Amino acid sequence: MENPVLIFGAGNLGVTALDIFQRNQVVVYGFLDDNKELHGKEFGELSVLGETDDDGFLKLIGQKCEACVAIGDARVRKRLVKMLNDRRHVQPVNAVHDTAVVSPLASIGHGNLIAARAVVNPFATVGQHCIIQSGAVIESNAELGDYVQVGTGAIINSGVKVEEGAFIGTGVTIIAGVTVAKNARIGAGSVVVENVDAGATVFGNPAKKI
Numbered sequence: 127m128e129n130p131v132l133i134f135g136a137g138n139l140g141v142t143a144l145d146i147f148q149r150n151q152v153v154v155y156g157f158l159d160d161n162k163e164l165h166g167k168e169f170g171e172l173s174v175l176g177e178t179d180d181d182g183f184l185k186l187i188g189q190k191c192e193a194c195v196a197i198g199d200a201r202v203r204k205r206l207v208k209m210l211n212d213r214r215h216v217q218p219v220n221a222v223h224d225t226a227v228v229s230p231l232a233s234i235g236h237g238n239l240i241a242a243r244a245v246v247n248p249f250a251t252v253g254q255h256c257i258i259q260s261g262a263v264i265e266s267n268a269e270l271g272d273y274v275q276v277g278t279g280a281i282i283n284s285g286v287k288v289e290e291g292a293f294i295g296t297g298v299t300i301i302a303g304v305t306v307a308k309n310a311r312i313g314a315g316s317v318v319v320e321n322v323d324a325g326a327t328v329f330g331n332p333a334k335k336i
Contacts, residue, residue, distance in 0.1 A: 130155040131219065132187060134206050135197035136164045136174045142241055143196040144169060146221040155191050158183060178206055188216045196239055200273045200291050207237060207255055
């Protein structure tokens with residue numbers, strides 16, 4: 127990546143993105159965050175420069191720098207991506223940790239964050255603007271829609287389909303062939319053995335609706 131990156135979000139995911147880019151020898155310009163209490167806060171040599179809609183910094187994106195959206199809330203992530211698409215006509219870049227294993231036979235969209243030691247196996251599909259946390263495994267022929275978040279150490283087995291906006295908690299196991307519908311939420315540590323309805327929240331072993 128030739129251009130420096132401006133990271134949207136200065137929370138835990140933003141720091142994770144910073145680490146990923148620095149490990150990959152990509153220059154980071156700084157952070158933007160709507161939390162005014164963070165403005166001016168420094169992370170090593172970098173600081174939080176302003177809000178996410180600050181035109182003074184947004185005008186740099188597309189010509190002089192790239193954008194990375196590192197915010198956990200899928201609704202906020204979607205709003206910022208739409209703003210970047212509409213105002214700057216750009217897609218956020220991927221942030222892939224150097225210890226992650228992403229098969230060249232996998233299909234990966236734009237704007238994803240793939241953290242340390244995550245695995246994306248052959249013929250898996252990862253949509254756009256997903257977050258795959260440390261140590262998560264996306265098995266062969268599994269499919270993640272856009273804006274999906276997969277927690278630390280979760281296992282998405284072969285043939286699983288996770289639809290747009292779904293949240294998969296830490297340590298979840300989803301059995302092969304299951305579909306997790308749009309905007310569903312899977313509680314940490316759950317074992318999912320049957321399909322999950324759109325918007326449902328499930329938890330437990332086996333996971334049940336709550």
